[in-house]
Amino acid sequence: MNIDLHGFGPALMAGTLMTVKLALCALLLGLILGLLGALAKTSAIKPLQWLGGFYSTLVRGIPELLWVLLIYFGTVGLVNSLGDALNMPGLELSAFAAGVIALGLCFGAYATEVFRGAILAIPKGHREAGLALGLSKGRILSRIILPQMWRIALPGLGNLFMILMKDTALVSVIGLEEIMRHSQIAVTVSKEPFTFYMVAACIYLSLTVVAMTGMYFLEKRAARGFVRAE
Amino acid sequence: MNWEVIIKWLPRLAQGATLTLELVAIAVIAGLILAIPLGVARASRHWYVRALPYGYIFFFRGTPLLVQLFLVYYGLAQFEAVRNSVLWPYLRDPFWCTVLTMTLHTAAYIAEILRGALQAIPKGEIEAARALGMSRGKTLFYIMLPRASRIGLPAYSNEVILMLKASALASTVTLLELTGMARTIIARTYLPVEIFFAAGLFYLVISFLLVQGFKLLERWLRVDACQGR
Numbered sequence: 001m002n003i004d005l006h007g008f009g010p011a012l013m014a015g016t017l018m019t020v021k022l023a024l025c026a027l028l029l030g031l032i033l034g035l036l037g038a039l040a041k042t043s044a045i046k047p048l049q050w051l052g053g054f055y056s057t058l059v060r061g062i063p064e065l066l067w068v069l070l071i072y073f074g075t076v077g078l079v080n081s082l083g084d085a086l087n088m089p090g091l092e093l094s095a096f097a098a099g100v101i102a103l104g105l106c107f108g109a110y111a112t113e114v115f116r117g118a119i120l121a122i123p124k125g126h127r128e129a130g131l132a133l134g135l136s137k138g139r140i141l142s143r144i145i146l147p148q149m150w151r152i153a154l155p156g157l158g159n160l161f162m163i164l165m166k167d168t169a170l171v172s173v174i175g176l177e178e179i180m181r182h183s184q185i186a187v188t189v190s191k192e193p194f195t196f197y198m199v200a201a202c203i204y205l206s207l208t209v210v211a212m213t214g215m216y217f218l219e220k221r222a223a224r225g226f227v228r229a230e
Numbered sequence: 231m232n233w234e235v236i237i238k239w240l241p242r243l244a245q246g247a248t249l250t251l252e253l254v255a256i257a258v259i260a261g262l263i264l265a266i267p268l269g270v271a272r273a274s275r276h277w278y279v280r281a282l283p284y285g286y287i288f289f290f291r292g293t294p295l296l297v298q299l300f301l302v303y304y305g306l307a308q309f310e311a312v313r314n315s316v317l318w319p320y321l322r323d324p325f326w327c328t329v330l331t332m333t334l335h336t337a338a339y340i341a342e343i344l345r346g347a348l349q350a351i352p353k354g355e356i357e358a359a360r361a362l363g364m365s366r367g368k369t370l371f372y373i374m375l376p377r378a379s380r381i382g383l384p385a386y387s388n389e390v391i392l393m394l395k396a397s398a399l400a401s402t403v404t405l406l407e408l409t410g411m412a413r414t415i416i417a418r419t420y421l422p423v424e425i426f427f428a429a430g431l432f433y434l435v436i437s438f439l440l441v442q443g444f445k446l447l448e449r450w451l452r453v454d455a456c457q458g459r
Contacts (some may be wrong), residue, residue: 061434063398066409066426073422169294173402180296187304194305201293201301208292 003195008186015182016203022099022168022178027161029104034111039141041116052112059109064167067106072098072174099171107164114156118149151222158215165207179203232421236428239415243425246411247432253325253397253407257332258390264337269344270370283341290338295396298335303327303403328400336393340386347382348374380453387444391437408432 005012033055040052059067075093083091093101122145130140172180183200187193272283290298306312306321320326351374359369401410412429416422448454 058434061437062430063395063409063433065395065398065401066412066430066433069409069413070422070426070430073416074426076422166294169296170399172296180294180300183300192308194301194308197297197301197305201289201297204294204297205289205292 003199005196005199006186006190006192008182008190008196011182011186012179012199012203015177015179016207018096018176019165019168019178019207022096022103022171022176023161023165025100026103026107026164026168029100030107030111030160030164031157033104033108034115037108037112038115038119041112042119056109056112059105064102064106065170065173067102068099068170068174071102071105095171095174095176098174099168099176103164103167103171106167107160110160110163111157114153114160115149117156118153119145121152122148151226154215154219154222158211158219161215162208162211165211166204169204231427232424235419235421235424239419239425240428242415243408243411243428243432246406246408246429247436249405249407250394250397250400251436253328253332253400253405254390254394256329257336257397258340258393260329260333261336261340261393262386264333265340265344266375268337268341269348272341272345273348287338287342290335291342295331295335296399296402299328299331299399299403302331324400324403324405328397328403328405332393332396335396336389339389339392343382343385343389344378346385347378350381351377380451383444383448383451383453387441387447390444391440394437394440395433 037052037055040048041056043049043052072093072095075098079091079093083089126144126148127140130144135143168178169180172178172184175181179200183196186196190196268283268286271279272287274280302321303324312318312321315321321330355373355377356369359373360366364372397407398409400407401413404410406414408429412425416425419425
């Protein structure tokens with residue numbers, strides 16, 4: 001089978017690069033938000049627990065597409081007034097920034113639950129041992145809890161990353177030039193929707209396969225020194 | 231926050247919400263029916279039975295729903311044969327295209343849930359059924375599927391809520407469901423924050439009700455009581 005891309009191959013490649021960039025940036029933001037959310041939810045301070053619970057419930061209850069639209073179109077006034085205050089008239093949120101914020105927010109909300117589960121899965125004795133050795137709370141977190149938590153959280157995070165990768169297609173709705181947007185442009189020129197959307201689908205499939213392979217090796221590395229209990 | 235505008239447009243948003251519910255209801259029920267043979271075949275011991283559902287699930291889980299939607303809604307029209315077929319009046323309609331795509335999409339996920347549930351059934355229960363002289367088909371229908379439906383129910387409720395949120399994508403193919411309605415209203419009122427906020431509340435309320443409904447269903451099917459090992 002010979003697929004004629006009507007010279008849109010390079011554009012699709014650029015779109016793929018943009019998708020990967022978007023996914024990685026959103027991943028970084030989402031991991032930070034998820035970690036903060038999980039720490040808030042497992043902390044002993046009630047208002048922090050409420051805040052974490054509110055964040056994960058609110059964000060998980062509303063569609064990702066709505067977040068993308070809300071952050072892109074809903075913050076125009078806010079960003080404008082911020083620009084005026086900072087003496088930078090005409091300040092605006094780019095489609096890329098809006099996409100990173102929206103997807104990072106959604107990833108973070110789900111990651112909150114993954115991290116929370118992982119933190120709770122660490123035996124209480126480990127924390128108590130740290131206390132008995134006179135470690136400070138921050139030390140216990142960074143030296144005992146976090147290193148062990150990664151191994152437990154990794155499979156869940158891998159799933160979330162796959163979902164995030166596919167959700168990047170939503171950002172095409174606000175005009176970011178990633179795979180879907182470039183395919184749409186190619187379709188309007190070539191009038192061959194099936195061909196181009198199928199090519200887009202195959203690109204997403206191969207990205208997923210790459211991510212899956214990466215996750216496999218990460219999980220293997222994180223689980224070194226552990227034997228699976230039968 | 232301009233509350234008057236929200237209250238003024240509430241009836242239109244509710245209208246959009248009914249279309250959202252319609253889409254989700256058809257998709258998750260039709261998807262479940264389609265997923266049962268897929269999931270059973272996916273859990274098969276023979277590789278040639280497993281291969282086809284595996285490919286199906288791999289494709290539908292590996293690509294974004296938006297791409298699948300565009301493939302069906304815009305893509306199929308590329309072929310002369312589709313445009314001349316008897317199904318064309320349906321495949322031209324955004325509603326049926328969305329329903330079809332969402333059904334195929336969710337069927338892949340539900341099939342995978344079902345496979346996990348089938349494989350999680352304690353071996354002894356299946357052996358007991360076989361030892362009592364039940365045929366393979368009878369074991370499947372009277373023992374394995376009822377058992378798997380209880381194991382898989384919590385995951386299925388997750389999938390239903392994911393589909394509720396995925397239905398927002400229907401707005402990209404001109405359907406006026408909750409998100410589409412919100413975008414139309416915003417094009418008229420230029421008040422994105424208020425209207426998106428109201429639409430978000432609708433989604434929150436619907437997902438809350440769904441969660442409560444599934445809790446009742448779990449109690450009715452006595453899911454907890456069946457988990458004892």
